[in-house]
Amino acid sequence: MTRKGLIHFRCRYCNRKLLGGWDQVGERRTCNCGERYRVPRYPGLAQRDRTLVDWCVEFVVYGFGGGLLSLFLAFLIVRFVPATVDTLAPRLLILGAIPLLGFLGGGLFGERGINWIGSVVRQIEE
Ligand SMILES: [Zn+2]
Incomplete structure (x- = not known):
């Protein structure tokens, strides 16, 4: 079963509100502030894409x-x-x-x- 709707979360670095779909969990993205993150599984803070x-x-x-x-x-x-x-x-x-x-x-x-x-x-x- 796939969950519908969007995950609301924030950038750990600049606190900007971000959105992601459930089918995009784990996807690597870059915030406008330059912080790299992954779309998290749960709402809250974005997972950092750790180097x-x-x-x-x-x-x-x-x-x-x-x-x-x-x-x-x-x-x-x-x-x-x-x-x-x-x-x-x-x-x-x-x-x-x-x-x-x-x-x-x-x-x-x-x-x-x-x-x-x-x-x-x-x-x-x-
Ligand atoms: Zn940011």
Whole structure:
């Protein structure tokens, strides 16, 4: 079943009102302001047509956020490991591996990934 009518949405950049048909969902267009977008599935804001550069920037930004949060998480976990010479290797592994995973998780899953790491930190803190 195809839906009739038009989707009303706005340009993320200049907030101009835009229209698209249901059969045009996903279509790449350029707004008058020069912002490239895709016709969204739902009314609201246009989906940005993300370039590889946008993707890389987001990966680094969210990855960095996830990495920092995970470093904090790693410090929380490491407190439970007795600080002796025998446990030096596992402690370093925790402090190295968890932030790295956090960086990848934040980068790949963006805000969702960071929220998830945040909820784990809160659980441990309590
Ligand atoms: Zn625009």
